[in-house]
Amino acid sequence: MGAMSESVSVRCPACRREHFYEAPSYPCVCGAPVAPALDGHGTATAVAHRAWDEEWVTVRCADCGRDSQWPYPELGCGCGTVLRVPVATTSAVPSPEAAAPVRRRAFQPVAIRTARDAVTAAALYLRWLGYRNIRRADQRPPAGIGLAAAGLLAQVEPTVRPASRRDVECLWLTAMTESASCVYFSLAGYSPDARTRADALGVPLFVLDLTGTPQAVNAHADELDAAGA
Incomplete structure (x- = not known):
């Protein structure tokens, strides 16, 4: 337990x-x-x-x-x-010597009430997909908040402004320079040309609903949700 x-x-x-x-x-x-x-x-x-x-x-x-x-x-x-709130220092629990492959359970979201909650929801989802060591991206994006994991850059737009084509292109270009894949999360969705450009560039787009559950917007997002990291 x-x-x-x-x-x-x-x-x-x-x-x-x-x-x-x-x-x-x-x-x-x-x-x-x-x-x-x-x-x-x-x-x-x-x-x-x-x-x-x-x-x-x-x-x-x-x-x-x-x-x-x-x-x-x-x-x-x-x-x-x-x-x-202060956290206690606890002793480590030894890892199993031979852990069997773990099948992903259903994603359990956290409700979004603040911008911090939106970033937390995106980070939890990426961890559920199988990405590890999620952290704040080294390079700050022009809009929103950047997250990074091994081989991945993610951008979270926690405002009521729909993500634009330029937002998607900037994320994709930054990911290309770092030889990483990328994914975008937005609370307010995407402009039509942002969705068209993301489809052409292969950028998965997700909308975060207020329950904290990412909803796939394009086929690239569907594929990432199904396959994981």
Whole structure:
């Protein structure tokens, strides 16, 4: 059985209000739920600025021993402060000596309420496809947020602006210079010429609905969804 999250008491350093927080669980590629172990004796800190490396925490699945990165636990206080909940340091679970090939389970999305949620949803989907070591792309795209994995560049447009032809072309050109494939995620969809250009360039296009589930827009996206990484 996968790791289960426990509720801990979290005190806001700004207003001293006390909250009870339970970290959400996420599906490992093996299908087991995993959640970061919370430090009930630690002190929550206010999020003053965003840094990509601080947005993620490595969690090991107790069922298959796989290490994956998941969103760092955060809690919004009623006073307006965003709290980063302390995570316990846990000992590693040894990986199985001979793991059998894992068949992908159904994708389990996370609801999208903020731009950060949209990026998280795209990262979770890419991990479900089989991509590893997902991180913020080294080169910032002209629009949206760039993600990278081994051999892949992804772009996430978390605003209400449909992605344009130029957006698709810029992603494709950047991927070509890095000898990588690419994929685009958008909340508001794509302009007609963006879809036409993506079809010609072989760029998979996905629309993120508010449940956090990527919906394939073109045949290239259908193929990626079916085949995985």
